[in-house]
Amino acid sequence: MECFTHPGSSSVGICKTCGKAVCRTCAIDLGFAVACTQACATEAAAIHEMNQRGKKIYGIGVARPKIPSGVIMWLLFGALFSGFGAFAWFKARDLGWFLLLFGAASFFVAWLGYRRAKDVGLQC
Numbered sequence: 001m002e003c004f005t006h007p008g009s010s011s012v013g014i015c016k017t018c019g020k021a022v023c024r025t026c027a028i029d030l031g032f033a034v035a036c037t038q039a040c041a042t043e044a045a046a047i048h049e050m051n052q053r054g055k056k057i058y059g060i061g062v063a064r065p066k067i068p069s070g071v072i073m074w075l076l077f078g079a080l081f082s083g084f085g086a087f088a089w090f091k092a093r094d095l096g097w098f099l100l101l102f103g104a105a106s107f108f109v110a111w112l113g114y115r116r117a118k119d120v121g122l123q124c
């Protein structure tokens with residue numbers, strides 16, 4: 001094929017945006033594709049970016065986290081309240097008990113969530 005802009009020059013690729021043939025002189029290498037003009041390069045980059053984001057949103061080709069985010073949240077709560085509880089235990093016994101109890105409850109909810117997610121095979 002011949003370059004769309006330079007007659008006589010053989011093409012090395014096809015513009016990702018408009019589909020015109022480009023030669024070595026006018027091709028803009030985007031890494032993932034080639035474009036004929038700067039405008040086409042911008043457009044192709046935008047579409048590429050959308051595809052990349054789309055892949056992330058739908059979880060295509062990326063390793064999913066083993067632990068659901070909800071479980072991680074409760075684990076953090078549990079660690080936080082347990083930590084505070086242990087600290088408060090030295091200051092005021094009553095408050096420490098309450099916080100430690102809340103921390104333990106958070107760990108329990110995290111465990112329940114993990115069990116449920118494992119059964120359903122849900123990843124969210």
Ligand SMILES: [Zn+2]
Pocket residue numbers: 015016017018019020035036037040
């Ligand atoms: Zn183009």
Ligand SMILES: [Zn+2]
Pocket residue numbers: 003004005006009022023024025026027
């Ligand atoms: Zn050309």
